[in-house]
């Protein structure tokens with residue numbers, strides 16, 4: 001049966017963690033996978049999560065099945081977090097999923113069922129797992145221009161020019177905030193233009209919201225998406241609790257579907273649950289139960305928000321420190337863009353050769369393509385990293 005099978009290609013992100021773990025050098029930095037670490041280099045369980053878990057331990061009285069859409073109370077509070085008082089909430093429905101990857105896959109599958117010839121457009125660059133997930137669901141994948149390697153910001157002119165040629169057969173995958181991998185986010189005015197285009201041309205916006213709260217704030221990070229959500233007839237969202245709740249391994253995510261009527265959204269939801277049933281039946285409960293407890297409790301929610309603020313501010317601080325260390329070493333403003341980027345990541349413009357040299361000569365692990373996880377960097381490691389970057393990247 002399996003004699004002709006060849007091994008899978010290594011995952012470009014997850015393989016870096018393993019490679020760094022196996023590196024026996026005492027001085028090394030794992031800036032690959034998107035995981036937050038504190039100043040002690042630890043990915044902590046948030047205190048709000050610990051409190052919710054201890055409440056759950058006391059209160060939970062059954063482990064019976066929940067349902068294919070997971071916990072509807074979780075779905076509700078997560079949609080509130082995402083949408084605030086957005087008017088589209090009245091026609092939106094949610095399905096709890098195993099992480100945002102699970103949401104991306106289920107939403108891709110329902111697009112394929114609804115329109116087998118649909119084409120999905122993702123940003124160039126984009127999250128390394130976007131195209132594989134979409135292709136695994138049978139969708140055609142195309143790319144719109146996004147990252148400008150010169151400015152390290154979004155090339156909005158080129159992006160909008162490509163989107164202006166799309167129509168009803170197209171789905172446009174957008175990053176809600178904290179673009180992965182680049183760190184370069186859309187401006188509010190681009191969200192407005194994309195909204196107008198979706199309405200006139202009829203393409204479907206599909207938003208990946210994996211880092212809400214890690215850019216400028218919980219509300220601020222959703223502002224562009226909420227503008228769009230209020231105005232377009234249909235949209236899809238894949239949302240994650242991995243980063244802002246620190247629930248990575250609990251695989252806690254949400255798929256949101258909003259169509260022009262609630263009845264139509266429910267119809268799409270039923271097909272998503274059918275996809276879930278033929279795959280994993282229903283999502284794991286533990287992470288969603290924690291999130292529900294936190295978001296339903298005003299005091300706990302405030303505490304959680306303060307913990308997200310702490311994480312966000314630490315990332316911003318480390319970005320600023322790295323920029324100033326690099327200014328000092330290179331006597332230039334070549335790396336100033338790192339402080340303008342949002343969220344965990346920046347694409348720093350390192351070539352494949354430079355990424356390999358950083359790894360092999362300096363023990364600094366980035367994802368190929370030059371993505372650096374700033375959220376995994378300790379303030380005390382900034383000088384070491386700045387030395388490595390200036391040695392390898394500055395002529």
Ligand code: LMR
Pocket residue numbers: 013032033034035127129180
């Ligand atoms: C990342 O981009 O590093 C994370 O989202 C982890 C993953 O699943 O790829």
